[in-house]
Every structure is written in structure tokens, then in C-alpha cells.
Amino acid sequence: MKSYIKLETGEIFEGSWQQAFPDTYGEIVFFTGMTGYQEVMTDPSFHGQIVVFTYPLIGNYGVNPTDNESTQPQPAGIIVSEACGTSGHYEGDQTLAEAALAAGIPVMENVDTRALVKNIREKGDMGAVMSGNPESVNVGEYEPLGERDVIDTVTVDKQITVGSGDRHVVLMDFGYKQSMVDQLNKKGCKVTIVPYDTPKETIEGLAPDGLLFSNGPGNPKQLEHYLSTYKELAETYPTLGICLGHQLLALAFGGETEKLRFGHRGANQPVQDLETNKVFMSSQNHSYVVTDESLPKESFRIKYKNVNDGSVEGMMHTKFPIMTAQFHPEAHPGPADSEEIFDEFLETIENKGREATYA
Numbered sequence: 001m002k003s004y005i006k007l008e009t010g011e012i013f014e015g016s017w018q019q020a021f022p023d024t025y026g027e028i029v030f031f032t033g034m035t036g037y038q039e040v041m042t043d044p045s046f047h048g049q050i051v052v053f054t055y056p057l058i059g060n061y062g063v064n065p066t067d068n069e070s071t072q073p074q075p076a077g078i079i080v081s082e083a084c085g086t087s088g089h090y091e092g093d094q095t096l097a098e099a100a101l102a103a104g105i106p107v108m109e110n111v112d113t114r115a116l117v118k119n120i121r122e123k124g125d126m127g128a129v130m131s132g133n134p135e136s137v138n139v140g141e142y143e144p145l146g147e148r149d150v151i152d153t154v155t156v157d158k159q160i161t162v163g164s165g166d167r168h169v170v171l172m173d174f175g176y177k178q179s180m181v182d183q184l185n186k187k188g189c190k191v192t193i194v195p196y197d198t199p200k201e202t203i204e205g206l207a208p209d210g211l212l213f214s215n216g217p218g219n220p221k222q223l224e225h226y227l228s229t230y231k232e233l234a235e236t237y238p239t240l241g242i243c244l245g246h247q248l249l250a251l252a253f254g255g256e257t258e259k260l261r262f263g264h265r266g267a268n269q270p271v272q273d274l275e276t277n278k279v280f281m282s283s284q285n286h287s288y289v290v291t292d293e294s295l296p297k298e299s300f301r302i303k304y305k306n307v308n309d310g311s312v313e314g315m316m317h318t319k320f321p322i323m324t325a326q327f328h329p330e331a332h333p334g335p336a337d338s339e340e341i342f343d344e345f346l347e348t349i350e351n352k353g354r355e356a357t358y359a
């Protein structure tokens with residue numbers, strides 16, 4: 001059955017889908033990893049986005065019950081060149097298309113993804129509609145993702161505690177990935193996941209040893225209202241911010257964010273640690289970046305930079321034990337080269353932040 005994707009700039013690309021769908025709007029973005037489609041599909045940071053996979057054959061090892069990053073598939077839609085029709089994983093019980101369709105997510109295949117991605121690279125991530133009848137679609141009618149409150153749809157309803165351990169980390173949930181919790185549990189932490197709008201007093205009542213500001217979808221500026229609380233919290237407890245969490249901490253301390261023309265989404269984004277000069281590969285999935293010159297020098301110093309475009313990849317506070325990463329140290333999908341950031345965070349907790357002054 002023929003289907004189409006219509007971009008905000010007017011171009012229409014053709015494909016096919018196994019089942020007809022109502023018109024579906026999303027922000028179109030592309031992911032360059034060769035594997036990891038299941039983690040992408042279940043990472044809440046992709047909520048509201050139509051993900052184009054650049055690797056031409058997606059779905060080879062099926063979808064299995066153990067690699068989910070959240071309880072359900074998250075993107076608005078999925079576009080591939082060829083969707084593999086077998087599950088193939090030793091634990092796999094569904095194909096990629098079956099998993100997406102079961103969650104009500106349209107999958108378009110047989111799309112010239114190379115031409116589509118060239119268009120996105122030139123014109124940027126933008127609104128797009130998947131439709132059986134693109135002539136009738138007006139992409140401009142839909143509310144852009146960056147202007148919508150999306151965090152409420154992905155955050156936990158109420159606090160949950162996972163695992164046990166000597167140290168207690170409270171995870172501020174903006175749409176967390178399960179592998180962040182797994183990393184902390186593995187390293188001996190009890191993790192309490194709380195909704196992103198939990199009042200400071202409630203968090204104090206949980207007596208955390210440290211805080212993790214999670215990843216999440218949308219524009220960090222949607223959360224402007226909460227920034228003063230986040231600043232107070234980060235000044236009180238050793239804090240790690242990942243992806244959206246990194247952006248929020250920058251905003252909370254007076255920095256700025258802006259949107260990249262097309263985001264970093266893949267499993268081989270090179271990052272340099274400016275202290276050691278070491279370069280490592282990282283897993284990434286973001287549209288927004290913290291602008292370098294906006295960071296107040298008395299608060300944050302830049303610790304990591306992207307080797308491709310020089311954008312800010314992480315910061316250290318000069319006074320408080322706050323560290324952040326724009327990339328994903330928990331990986332999934334992608335390399336675990338930067339996993340040690342969790343150890344550094346836990347060392348800071350051990351030292352109760354006393355030795356964590358990075359002036």
C-alpha cells in the first residue's frame with residue numbers, strides 16, 4: 001500500500017506501509033547508527049519525532065523483551081529503506097514492524113532514505129506528516145514539537161524506587177532511559193525515580209545522596225518555570241545531568257540553548273575531553289545544544305566538546321559538584337566508552353562533594 005511523507009518545506013517522498021494509518025505528524029529527524037533500532041524506538045527522547053534510519057536494512061535481529069528503554073515505543077513514526085521481516089533474535093518474538101504497529105506507530109518502508117536525509121541535512125529537522133494522501137495535508141497546521149509540553153506524557157505518574165544499595169540517587173524524570181537506572185543499580189545505588197515537577201521539599205524528604213537529571217524529549221525551554229528549583233537542588237546535592245538534564249542545568253545557571261540545524265543522532269559521535277585531550281565515541285540523540293559563549297564563567301567550565309562541530313558536550317561546575325554530559329554515558333545504543341562518568345559521579349557522592357571543586 002502506497003504511503004507518503006510530506007515535509008514542512010513541501011517535498012513529498014514515497015514509500016509503502018503494511019497497514020493504512022491516519023495522517024501522523026512529527027518532527028522528522030534521522031538516526032545514523034547501524035544497530036540499536038529497538039533502543040531508539042523505546043527511548044522517550046524520541047517522543048513526537050518521526051525517525052528516519054539511514055542504515056538501509058533495519059530490523060535484522062528483531063525486537064526482544066530485554067532491550068527496551070521504556071515500557072512502550074515512543075516515536076510518532078518510523079521510516080526505513082528496508083524493514084527486515086523476520087525476528088531473528090534468540091529471545092526475539094516480534095519484528096520491528098510488528099512492535100511498532102502493536103503500539104500504533106506507523107512504519108514506512110521502501111523509502112529513498114538517502115534522498116530524504118540529504119534534504120533534512122540541507123533544510124534542517126522540521127515538521128512532517130506521514131499520510132496516504134499527501135496532497136490534502138498542510139504540515140503548517142500542526143503545532144511544532146518545540147512548542148508543545150511533552151514531558152508530562154513521558155514522566156512517571158508517581159515516584160518509584162528501583163534496586164537497593166548503600167547510596168541513594170533520586171532521578172528527576174523527564175523521560176528517562178532504563179539503562180541509566182541499570183547503570184546506577186549495577187554500581188550499588190538505590191534509585192528513586194520522581195516526576196520532573198516534584199517539589200524540592202519532597203526530594204529533600206527522600207534524603208538523596210545525589211541527583212540525576214535525565215534525558216527527555218522536546219525543547220528544554222519548555223521547563224523554564226522549574227529552573228529555579230533545579231538550580232537550588234543542584235546546589236544542594238551532587239548532581240549529574242544527561243542530555244536534556246545537561247541542557248536544563250545550563251539554563252538554570254544562566255546559560256542558553258539553541259537548536260542545531262539537524263541534530264546529532266547516532267552511535268559514533270566523537271567527543272573530546274578537554275582536560276585529558278582524549279577522544280571517545282559516544283551515543284547521542286539531541287537537537288538542542290548549550291551555546292558556548294552563554295555559559296557564565298564563574299559557574300560552568302566546558303569539559304567536553306564535539307569533535308565534528310565544536311559544540312558543547314558537557315560541563316563541570318566550578319564550585320558545586322555538578323557534572324553534565326550532552327551525550328549518553330549509559331550508551332544503549334552505542335559504545336560504552338564514557339561509562340566512567342557514572343563512576344566519577346559516584347566518587348563525588350562518596351566525597352560528599354567536598355573534593356569536587358573544579359576551579
Ligand SMILES: NC(=O)CC[C@H](N)C(=O)O
Nearest residue numbers: 215216243244286287288
Ligand atoms: N536525548 C535527550 O535528552 C534530548 C534532549 C532534547 N530533547 C534535545 O533534543 O536536544
